[in-house]
Amino acid sequence: MLKTLYDKLWDSHVVRTEDDGTGLIYIDRHLIHEVTSPQAYEGLKLAKRRPWRVESIVATADHNTPTTDWDKGIEDPISKLQVDTLDQNIKEYGSKAYFPFLDSRQGIVHVIGPEQGATLPGMTVVCGDSHTSTHGALACLAHGIGTSEVEHVLATQCLVQKKMKNMLVRVEGQLGAGVSAKDIALALIGKIGTAGGTGYAIEFAGSVIESLSVEGRMTLCNMAIEAGARAGMIAVDQVTIDYLHGRTFAPKGDLWDQAVSYWRSLRSDPGAIFDLMVTLNGSELIPQVTWGTSPEMVVGIDGRVPDPEHEKDPSKREGIEQALKYMGLEPNTLLTEVEIDKVFIGSCTNSRIEDIRIAAKVVAGKRVAPNVQLAMVVPGSGLVKTQAEQEGLDKIFIAAGFEWRQPGCSMCLAMNNDRLEAGERCASTSNRNFEGRQGAGGRTHLVSPAMAASAAVNGTFVDVREIITD
């Protein structure tokens, strides 16, 4: 039988299948962070159980950690308690690797997994965080789980799952200069909606996907969850293999050769059946900006804020009206006329070296516009930060008036001190523009790193293709 990539990953991990089709799935990699793991460890302890295979665990502190004044430690006592509890649990139970607060390799869990070679093709990867879909860029089956499931995986190395349906998103053509994986993700969500992928595992394929770096592929798979799909994935090719070669936890020597020959089979069989296919023309894509409070409320940079008057469906009209009210926008406004107050370049969607390079390229030699009170770059990990500093990118940002911060989730979810005040408008490279996501009353516009950088120096959104022409 012809199989999709998802079918292959699923089949190679089924321990048993119940009569109703529910599967018991073996988990290869368990990523852990401080927010969703304490209760799981507590449950384990109360039930007097032990983790099944601690070598599957890779942990870091990222959601709560500050991005400034690391010498002062974590000032918020409750955040500190969560981080300390993670330290304690890892110390007590063990792990394959732990990158605690202040470690030079600490960072956002979805950035460090691939960076360390701790997520590999063919694996099942879970984490108590919905953006675990990111890791699917390396042809693994990766999805977010709840705290009970974190405990379940700790105790049994397995997860109880129903198999999802297969969706293929094909992106053909060639991306123009200044157009990136983030724009593909936003355009896709604009097309299929935030529930469009519900119940599916999405595979991304086509010439545009093949031309993306692994970083870009991660941006795309990261956003699969915003399209409603719990998992996104991309087949193995030479780009994948080159990316992994030599990484800390990637196999070495003979094992590497064995692994690579297996990994090359991790692609959908030609002719395999998908339950749903969606195509996008990459050559026609332009930079995207969200205008509302859901990632599907998105238009191209040449577009306008929609007019609810033109929406016939009453519930959609009401949705648009509510979003515009929250966002403080008038119908029909050109996106290029929308002034911003803050800029956030970071999050597990766009905080990798490639993201920082492109933003630096846009910013180089310019200044942050006077109306922008704060523009910050938060690298995804300590290693990304070091790499960027070696390339001198930090100096470019600082010279332009940006703040250059320590790694972490930061303003993506505003659990630490980085947040928007009520009414503030932010160009953000993160993944969620829900009400209050970046701070109560804060207004988030999701964009690519290049678009965030160009908005920072321009003061309003601007078509970055005017700045980047090659």
Added chain:
Amino acid sequence: MEKFALHKGLVAPLDRANIDTDAIIPKQFLKSIKRSGFGVNLFDAWRFLDVGQPGVSINQRRPNPNFILNEPRYQGASILLARKNFGCGSSREHAPWALADYGFKAVIAPSFGEIFFNNSLKNGLLPIVLSGIEVDALFHDVLGFPGFQLIVDLENQRVVTETNGKSFNFQIDPFRKHCLLNGLDDIGLTLERVDEIKKFEEQHKLNQPWLFS
């Protein structure tokens, strides 16, 4: 997980629809590292007149005398009666943890948020769906008879009133019912498959040895 035996308890009526997980346990309490201890902040914004902060003892708080759970006659209630779409909102398990920690064993409503419904079952809290008319009738009885109790008979899938012998049937997934009756949590059940998991793991190691190096 505790076995869900026949349960008899005092009923508290919360006459609102669409009670979301943030109302059940407000956001500021989610930074806790425990799954216990959320009960004191259940419905915090409604139960208290002042704004709740983590770590502040409820003895220093000002209870809202108009909130139904604060009325003396509902102290010790273990069955919550509510309106449609109870538990809508986020996937966080703190909502069922808070309800169970407060002392509720069951919630009766005409419908529930889907994730909340599943999370409740995983945490030994029984969500019971009755029709809107049946829920109406129960609201009427609770308000009419101080000390009104219900018997939740999971085995026979029915809710019986103590005072006037009315009985309402409810549906539940047979597997979930089995788990609740026998106090089996998902982990306990999976651990009954230890041998199969070990066998799989051995084979997996042979197939992809680099995953175990």
